[in-house]
Every structure is written in C-alpha cells, then in structure tokens.
Amino acid sequence: MRYSVLAGGKRMRPILAIAAAEACGAEVEPILPHLCSLELIHTYSLIHDDLPALDNDDLRRGRKTSHIVFGEALAILAGDALLTEAFSWLSFPAPGVDPARQLRAVAAVAAAIDSRGMIGGQVADIEAEGGSDRESDLTPVETLEFIHRNKTGRLLEVSVVLGGLLGGAGEEALSHLRSYGEAVGLAFQIVDDLLDVEQTAETLGKTAGKDLESGKLTYPALLGIEESRRRLVPLVEVALDRAARLGGRSNFLGPIARYLCERIS
Ligand code: GRG
Numbered sequence: 001m002r003y004s005v006l007a008g009g010k011r012m013r014p015i016l017a018i019a020a021a022e023a024c025g026a027e028v029e030p031i032l033p034h035l036c037s038l039e040l041i042h043t044y045s046l047i048h049d050d051l052p053a054l055d056n057d058d059l060r061r062g063r064k065t066s067h068i069v070f071g072e073a074l075a076i077l078a079g080d081a082l083l084t085e086a087f088s089w090l091s092f093p094a095p096g097v098d099p100a101r102q103l104r105a106v107a108a109v110a111a112a113i114d115s116r117g118m119i120g121g122q123v124a125d126i127e128a129e130g131g132s133d134r135e136s137d138l139t140p141v142e143t144l145e146f147i148h149r150n151k152t153g154r155l156l157e158v159s160v161v162l163g164g165l166l167g168g169a170g171e172e173a174l175s176h177l178r179s180y181g182e183a184v185g186l187a188f189q190i191v192d193d194l195l196d197v198e199q200t201a202e203t204l205g206k207t208a209g210k211d212l213e214s215g216k217l218t219y220p221a222l223l224g225i226e227e228s229r230r231r232l233v234p235l236v237e238v239a240l241d242r243a244a245r246l247g248g249r250s251n252f253l254g255p256i257a258r259y260l261c262e263r264i265s
Contacts, residue, residue: 001078001085003069005043007061008205010263013038013159016184016256020163020177023243023251030095031166034105037089038159041113044082045155047075049122055210062205097166105165112158121150128217144217145186152192153185160184160253173246180242184257187235190228191261193218197225203265236261 017035021028028035050057050065051072058068067075090106111117125147136143160181164174193211197220201208211218219228236257243253 001082003063004047004060004066004078005039005082007063009039009043009061010265011039012188012260013042013155016156016159016181016253017163019252019256020160020169021167022163023246023248023253024164024167024169024173025248025250026163026167027096028167031097033089033092034094034102034166035163037086038109038155038162040082040086040089041109042155044079044086045113045118047079047082051075054122054126055214057207057210059201059207060205094166097168101165105162108158108161108165112154117150117154118152121147121152121154125151125217129215140217140222144219144222147217148186148189148219149182152189153182156185156188157181176242176245180239180246180253180257183235183238183242184260187232187239187257188260190219190232190235191263193220194225194228195264196220199264205265232261 014036017038018028018032021031021035046060047066049055050060051067058065060066063069065075066078070078087106087110090109091102094102113119115123124143128143128147138146157178158181160177161174164177169177195204196208196211196218199208210216212221219231223231239257240254243251243257246253
C-alpha cells in the first residue's frame, strides 16, 4: 500500500478537493484526511488497472508496478485494502461538518466509483477493446466519451464535489463544482490519450504508446491529434466559467484546470 501511494504522482484528486473546499471558504486542515482519501482510491484503481488481467503494465509512477514487485495476490489485496482504508478515512469525525452532509459526501464518493461509475467505465473500456458483440446505439465517439466520463471523469468530478460538500458549499455552488469537475474530468482523459501518443515513458513514469499498441479506443485514434486538441477547448472554457462563478477569495480552480490541460505528464 505504501509502495504505490508514496511513489508520487500528481495528487490531482486531493488537490482538486482541497481547492474546491478553499473556494467555498473552508478551513481545510481538519478535513484533510477525508479529502486525501481520494488518493487512496485513485492508487487502488492504478494498482488494479496495471494487473496482468487488466492493462498488464510493469511501470507506474516511475517504478515497477505493485504486482511485479510483490506478486499478483498482494497487489490485488493492496488495492482492496486501499479502497477500504479510503472509506475509513471518509468516515472519521469531520469537525464542523454536519453528519448528514458527511454521509451525503461518502455516498457521492461511493456512487462515483461503483459499477455505474469508475468500474462501469472500466468494464465498457474492456468490452470496447475486445470488440464486444453487445448491441449498442452509441457511435464509437459516444462510446469513448462514456468510457472516459466514467472511468476517469467521475472520480475527478467527485473530488471537487467532496471538497464542496465538506467545505460547506450551497446547492448553487455545488452545481458549479459538478459541471467544473465533469468538464475537467473528460478533458483530463483526452489529455492522457494525447500524452500516451506524444510523450516518452521517462516523462510519463508509465509505459508510453500503450493505447495504440493494444488497439484501445482513444481520442487521437478515433479523431486524430488536431481534433482531439480542438475538443479540449470548450471543456476548458466551461471549467474556467464555473470556477469564475464560484468566486471566493482563495479560488485556484481556474489555474488548476489550465494546468490539467497543458500538463506533459
Ligand atoms: C479490478 C476491481 C477492479 C477494479 C479496477 C482499473 C479500475 C478498477 C479502474 C480504472 C481506473 C483508471 C486506472 C483510470 C485511468 C485514469 C488515469 C488517467 C490515471 C492516471 O492518473 P494521473 O495522471 O496519475 O493523475 P498520477 O500517477 O499522476 O496520480
């Protein structure tokens, strides 16, 4: 568990949660464990995603993947334990937060990563890769958007929602945070698809060119690099607009959205 969490990573999910709580005027120190629980969930998903039965990767965050170092059984269990630990952190007493709100926050995180959220997106990804014969009314681009919005987007979206819920946001602010998170979540995965094509393993800290090699459904594969970059523009606009509407004396959500789209790793 420590090997994978402490390997580094950009820490985007807790950063987004902290930024959202701060934009709502909250003092984040007492709720840091709750906000940082998202990194445990994210790391669990990476450990499991890298397993031979899923993406079968041997490099993550610049290190050998968990199953290469500790074996498959311990990697599966490390992921399971991180997921469980995350919900334990989310249920710690949260000073100054109404318990009903905290319960709503825990439910929101669970919904984002369940079979209709992150796991559902991962299942759709596997089915798309294998050329599923399941009937679908969706075009390939719609299928791809469904995968990205769920597999990657939902956890990023709930990160800002969690910050808002525990940070005391009103319903209007929560709705701005939700659409900010939705836009940033999809943009994040489009950038991830582009980086897989454009960057090296050394910069990324994970295997590069993997999507193309495994015939994965990605934005650059379906639409090309130029069109993929073009599709980022309205998403960034929405994110910047919603961040601006939130106001707040300490609001870093706009610069974070820009960073997420301009990042190189
Ligand atoms: C097998 C029970 C079971 C569950 C697996 C694998 C999985 C559930 C979900 C997949 C979620 C996943 C890995 C999505 C990819 C998201 C993504 C772009 C990850 C990279 O995120 P970064 O760039 O990584 O924030 P760092 O290392 O910086 O934190």
